Amino acid sequence: MESNKNFVVGVFDDEDVLLSAVEGTREKGIKIHEVYSPFPVHGLDEALGYKRSRLPIAAFMFGLTGTSLALLMQIWMLGFDWPMIIGGKNHASLPPFIPVTFEMTVLLAAHGMVLTFLIVSNLKPYKWPRQFDLRSTDDKHVMAVDLATNKLSKEEISRILKDNGASEVNEKNF
Amino acid sequence: MIAEEKYIFKPETKRNIFILGVVGVLLFALGVFLAMRSEGHKEEGHEKHASTEITKQLTASVTPVAEGEHEGGHEAKAEHHEGGSPVWLKRIFTSLWQNNIFFTGIGIIGLFFIAVQYAAQAGWSAPIKRIPLAIGHWIPIAGVLTIVLWFVIKGDVFHWTHSYLYAADGDKALKGKSGFFFWPLAAGSFPLFFIVRMVVFFGLWYLFFTWIKKEMLAEDIDGGVQHWFTARKFSAIFLVIFAVSSSVSAWDWVMSIDTHWFSTMFGWYVFASWWVTGLAVITLIVVNLKDAGYLKEFNANHLHDLGKFVFAFSIFWTYIWFSQFLLIYYANIPEETVYFISRLKNSPYSWIFYANLILNFVLPFLLLMTRDAKRHLSMLKVVCPIIVIGHWFDFYNMITPGVMKHDGGVGFLEIGLALIFAAVFLYVVLNALSKIQLVAKNHPFMEESLHHHI
Numbered sequence: 001m002e003s004n005k006n007f008v009v010g011v012f013d014d015e016d017v018l019l020s021a022v023e024g025t026r027e028k029g030i031k032i033h034e035v036y037s038p039f040p041v042h043g044l045d046e047a048l049g050y051k052r053s054r055l056p057i058a059a060f061m062f063g064l065t066g067t068s069l070a071l072l073m074q075i076w077m078l079g080f081d082w083p084m085i086i087g088g089k090n091h092a093s094l095p096p097f098i099p100v101t102f103e104m105t106v107l108l109a110a111h112g113m114v115l116t117f118l119i120v121s122n123l124k125p126y127k128w129p130r131q132f133d134l135r136s137t138d139d140k141h142v143m144a145v146d147l148a149t150n151k152l153s154k155e156e157i158s159r160i161l162k163d164n165g166a167s168e169v170n171e172k173n174f
Numbered sequence: 175m176i177a178e179e180k181y182i183f184k185p186e187t188k189r190n191i192f193i194l195g196v197v198g199v200l201l202f203a204l205g206v207f208l209a210m211r212s213e214g215h216k217e218e219g220h221e222k223h224a225s226t227e228i229t230k231q232l233t234a235s236v237t238p239v240a241e242g243e244h245e246g247g248h249e250a251k252a253e254h255h256e257g258g259s260p261v262w263l264k265r266i267f268t269s270l271w272q273n274n275i276f277f278t279g280i281g282i283i284g285l286f287f288i289a290v291q292y293a294a295q296a297g298w299s300a301p302i303k304r305i306p307l308a309i310g311h312w313i314p315i316a317g318v319l320t321i322v323l324w325f326v327i328k329g330d331v332f333h334w335t336h337s338y339l340y341a342a343d344g345d346k347a348l349k350g351k352s353g354f355f356f357w358p359l360a361a362g363s364f365p366l367f368f369i370v371r372m373v374v375f376f377g378l379w380y381l382f383f384t385w386i387k388k389e390m391l392a393e394d395i396d397g398g399v400q401h402w403f404t405a406r407k408f409s410a411i412f413l414v415i416f417a418v419s420s421s422v423s424a425w426d427w428v429m430s431i432d433t434h435w436f437s438t439m440f441g442w443y444v445f446a447s448w449w450v451t452g453l454a455v456i457t458l459i460v461v462n463l464k465d466a467g468y469l470k471e472f473n474a475n476h477l478h479d480l481g482k483f484v485f486a487f488s489i490f491w492t493y494i495w496f497s498q499f500l501l502i503y504y505a506n507i508p509e510e511t512v513y514f515i516s517r518l519k520n521s522p523y524s525w526i527f528y529a530n531l532i533l534n535f536v537l538p539f540l541l542l543m544t545r546d547a548k549r550h551l552s553m554l555k556v557v558c559p560i561i562v563i564g565h566w567f568d569f570y571n572m573i574t575p576g577v578m579k580h581d582g583g584v585g586f587l588e589i590g591l592a593l594i595f596a597a598v599f600l601y602v603v604l605n606a607l608s609k610i611q612l613v614a615k616n617h618p619f620m621e622e623s624l625h626h627h628i
Contacts (some may be wrong), residue, residue: 042627056544087504095503098496 005174007033008157009132010166012141015041020042021143021164022047028160033146034066036136046080062112063105070104132172144172178615181468183608198593205587209262258330261581267327269588270572273595274323275427276451276566278316279444280599284309285383286416288390292402294352294407297622298479299614301471301547303461307390308607309452312599317376320427324372331577334433337362343581347434355430371426375419382412390614397616420445420490428569432576435513439498444572446494450487450534454561457484459603461551461558468612474549474625481548488538488561495531495594516575522583533564552604566592 012018018041025032032048078084079092089096118124136142143166145157152160158169231284240358258264284306291299328335339345340352340362355368389405421441429440437443457480463469464477502510517523537560547553567584574582 052545060543087506090506095496095500098500 006154007132007137007172008145008147008154008161009172010143010145010161010164010169011133011135011168011170012143012165013139013167014165015141017165018141018143019043019047021166024164025143025145025160028152030145030150030152030157030160033144033149034132035163036132036142036144038137038139038141041141053107055113055120058116059109059113062116063109066105066108067101068103069108073104074100111159130174133170140167179468179470180610181463181607183604184225187262187604188601191601194593194600195597198590198595198597200590201586205585206262207268208585209587211261213262217468220402228556240435243438248616261578262587264330265579265582265587266568266591267330268577268582269591271327271331271427271536272569272588273317273566273591274319275573276569277312277595277599278320279448279569280452281309281312281316281457282379282416282420283448284311284456285313285379285386285412286449287452289382289409289412289416292386292406293413295406295553295619296627297619298476298621300617301469302456302460302476302480302617303390303614303617304607304610304612305463306452306456307610308385308603309455309459310387311606312602313376313383315378315598315602320376321369321372326368330434331431333576334430335365337364347604351433368426371422375423378415380421382408382415386412391610391623393617394611394615401617402487420448428572431573432513434509435576437438437498437502437510437513439494439501442602443491443494445497446487446491447568450484450491451562451565453480453483453487454558454565456480457554458558458562459607461554463612465470465551471613471620471624472628475628476623477547477554478545478628479626481542484554484558484561485538485542485548488534488542491565492531492535492539495535517571520575520580520582523571523575526567526584528569530564530568533560534568 010021012021015037018035019035022035022044026047026049035044035048037044063133074097075092077081078086080107083091085091086096123129132144133142144160147154147157150157154171161169245454254503259267288303288305288310290296291303324332333339334348334351334355339348342360353367355361355365357367359366385408386405389401389408393401393405424441424444429436429445460469460472460480461477464472499514502514517527538557540561541553541557542548547557570584570588617623
């Protein structure tokens with residue numbers, strides 16, 4: 001991806017400090033690139049002002065696709081392409097199609113949702129995730145601020161992060 | 175910790191419930207009048223053997239076309255033997271029994287819900303557990319009603335109670351099943367085993383209800399965790415008992431109406447219907463209380479959980495419905511398909527058969543699917559009544575076709591009785607609710623529930 005990106009990285013020891021720091025930094029008009037934490041922090045999404053993910057809508061669409069595909073497939077196979085009499089029922093009778101339809105709905109919804117999630121989260125196979133600070137996988141919370149999207153200078157941002165309780169502030173270039 | 179809260183059963187609410195009951199009585203009276211009138215026409219037609227053209231037309235208009243009448247030799251013979259009460263009275267009996275079973279289910283689900291919360295050590299439900307507790311107060315009334323009603327209606331609703339079926343030239347299939355009803359007495363005499371089951375089930379349910387209620391209320395005064403642990407112990411034992419008793423009561427009170435038919439899914443089916451109705455009623459009462467300014471601790475997160483319960487068990491009910499339907503449909507064995515044929519091919523029941531699926535699956539599934547829908551009072555206020563009405567029709571279609579055959583219908587009579595039952599049920603539940611603390615005072619999980627966040 002793009003190189004020479006400059007980030008200011010704040011490291012926090014405690015999730016409560018992190019939460020208030022997120023609010024404090026945003027109040028100062030700083031756009032936060034992302035926050036990394038070793039465990040889910042309740043209320044972090046709200047503090048960061050994230051909108052709800054639209055993934056459920058994608059899942060519904062994938063599910064609907066699965067339902068339609070399954071019904072089309074079965075009706076075409078058993079109703080038109082190779083009509084067979086099974087148990088004296090009509091060629092294309094709905095009740096026996098329901099289990100397959102259900103399974104196809106679940107299959108497409110689940111796989112579609114996982115794939116969509118991986119793609120929108122930049123977790124593609126050829127893509128290496130950026131590590132702002134490796135300790136975010138252990139015991140530290142890490143807040144990354146992209147300098148390119150902020151008007152304030154590096155020094156000012158560092159000071160604001162420090163004021164809001166960051167135990168250390170580093171720079172990171174990619 | 176949290177402020178004491180008590181539900182006040184206001185005179186206006188009482189008046190509204192009273193009006194509901196009066197409307198029910200009026201509709202019921204009108205329904206009985208209409209049913210008796212059409213009955214008169216029909217008998218006239220039968221007696222005069224269509225001597226005049228007018229009588230013929232009249233008879234044709236009120237007698238549904240008799241198709242698929244012959245379900246088997248013994249069935250025809252039985253009808254000839256029985257005679258029984260006039261159609262309008264049979265209709266009242268059937269409707270009474272249906273409403274009774276429906277509301278019994280809601281009452282017992284009140285206790286079941288609490289027991290599940292204890293067994294699962296659930297924290298989120300702490301502020302609303304008093305509502306299912308109040309619903310559980312219907313259990314003793316349901317017990318008395320069921321036992322008394324059964325003796326009144328047995329001859330008309332329960333085909334298997336007739337002693338001639340067990341004579342030497344009687345019904346072979348029923349003779350095989352007779353032990354299930356009459357043991358240890360002789361087949362065709364007093365159904366001791368059946369009645370003992372009925373009494374024991376209601377006795378046990380009521381016993382566990384009083385025990386768990388005692389612990390819940392004592393907790394308000396004493397505090398500590400001991401009452402919670404004792405209640406959990408009772409809940410776990412009750413759940414085991416309910417697993418058996420809910421299934422067997424479904425066979426006894428509902429499935430044995432279609433005496434020759436059986437389904438291994440039926441216990442689950444009735445339970446699923448009761449459970450989702452109970453959840454919808456709990457949610458509906460909670461939502462209305464919240465709207466009236468009660469339950470300050472109850473927020474969108476708790477509502478979300480209730481919404482998920484209603485949503486998930488609507489699908490669960492559909493799953494059970496379909497599991498029962500598909501196997502019978504596919505196997506196509508006459509003894510089994512007769513149950514669905516009699517519901518699909520007869521005019522009063524076929525639209526209910528499809529409406530059942532739309533009201534209880536399609537609508538809740540689509541309306542409650544999104545997260546926002548489950549978190550808003552207004553959506554649950556729409557969906558919960560749909561589910562309650564839908565499952566009332568579900569029980570209608572389980573019970574009525576087996577008794578009324580071609581003479582059934584949904585008219586003022588049925589709706590009136592349902593409203594009467596609903597009014598009495600609401601009065602009992604809200605009255606019970608006004609006598610206890612609306613929110614548990616020393617519940618060990620209250621603090622957890624206040625911070626519930628999903």
